[in-house]
Every structure is written in C-alpha cells, then in structure tokens.
Amino acid sequence: MPAVLLDRDGVINQHRNDYVTSWEQFRFLPRALPALAGMRKLGLRVAVVTNQSAVGRGLMTAEALDEIHVRMLARCRDAGGGIDAVFACVHAPWDGCGCRKPRPGLLVDALAGLGERPNDCVVIGDSPEDLRAAHAAGVPFILVRTGRGEETLARARHGGRRPALVVSDLWEAYLAVRRRFVAGDRVAA
Numbered sequence: 001m002p003a004v005l006l007d008r009d010g011v012i013n014q015h016r017n018d019y020v021t022s023w024e025q026f027r028f029l030p031r032a033l034p035a036l037a038g039m040r041k042l043g044l045r046v047a048v049v050t051n052q053s054a055v056g057r058g059l060m061t062a063e064a065l066d067e068i069h070v071r072m073l074a075r076c077r078d079a080g081g082g083i084d085a086v087f088a089c090v091h092a093p094w095d096g097c098g099c100r101k102p103r104p105g106l107l108v109d110a111l112a113g114l115g116e117r118p119n120d121c122v123v124i125g126d127s128p129e130d131l132r133a134a135h136a137a138g139v140p141f142i143l144v145r146t147g148r149g150e151e152t153l154a155r156a157r158h159g160g161r162r163p164a165l166v167v168s169d170l171w172e173a174y175l176a177v178r179r180r181f182v183a184g185d186r187v188a189a
Helices: 032-041 062-078 105-114 128-137 149-157 170-183
Strands: 003-006 045-051 085-089 121-125 141-144 165-167
Touching: 003 105, 032 045, 032 062, 032 170, 045 105, 062 085, 085 105, 105 121, 105 128, 121 128, 121 170, 128 141, 128 149, 141 149, 141 170, 165 170
Parallel strands: 003 045, 003 121, 045 085, 121 141, 141 165
Antiparallel strands: none
16 A cells, blocks of 8 residues: 655644644644545555654653654544654754654655555655655655745755655645545656
C-alpha cells in the first residue's frame, strides 16, 4: 500500500518561529484534518517525519513531545483520518545524526518501518530540509506553500532543488496524491 510521508510543523500544524513545546501551542492548519481524513479513505498509509530539536536543545522533554503526538493522533482519528506512525529526530543540529533532515535517515527509517519503496511514496513538506531529504532518499516531493513553503519555493527558483509539485496546502497535496495513486498520474522524484 503506498504511503505519504508528512512533515509536521508548517504542513499539519502552524509553523512557529520558535518551537511547539506543548499541546496548547499546537494549532492544526485549515484543511489539514480533512486532508488526512481523505488520505485515510483512499487507504493510504500516513507517517509523520519531523525534526524536533527542541528536545535535543533541552527546551522540552521527550515525554512532552510524545504527549503532543498522542493528542495529534487522537484529533486526526476523531476527524476520520489516521497517522500510522510518527518518526521524530529529537537531536540538536550540532549532534551530527543521520536522521535529522536534510539527511535522509528519517525518511529511510519511515520507509523501512512502513515496508515501502521510495517510488511508491511521496513526501509532503514545507522546508528546504524536507526537499533535500526527499531528494536524497529518492522520494518524490510535494511542496506546500504553508509554513516555510514560500521561502523554500524562492530558494528553488534561485538555483536550489525543485519540488516535483507545488500546492497551496495539505488539502491540495491530498488532491494531488489522490490523482497519483487513484488515477495513476505519476509525480517524478
């Protein structure tokens, strides 16, 4: 079964210039929950792949991050959607781990955990790090304009890596994914 790998901040919930360190700071973006419900109805598996360096920086605990994700998953289920797994890099940028995007480790782990091949999946994200990680893992990338999407698009226009597709938000990404997996259109890596 094909899978969708989603970044979290700026794709599912509002991007903050600092960090989401509690559930009270987590705000779903408009149309994110219906998009996740639509993916579930298509039978797609969904995994969140997210850098969460606030843990490695000592700004929050791993338990607080888990609480945010448990509540996020519950809200998605209540709205008819579902997220099958959450893969989070909790390392600080200076730790040099292989899982922190833009390195591909987090995506590779998600693909292995879901038993999927890169060509059968798609990454949806908003940041240059998401784009670079998807490219390094060989997974097609859809850029949403929410969060840091406009900044990422500007970089791509000035010689950076280009996404396979640019859409306004997660809802439009869902519609593109539906076309890809249901109607058979292909999104190139």
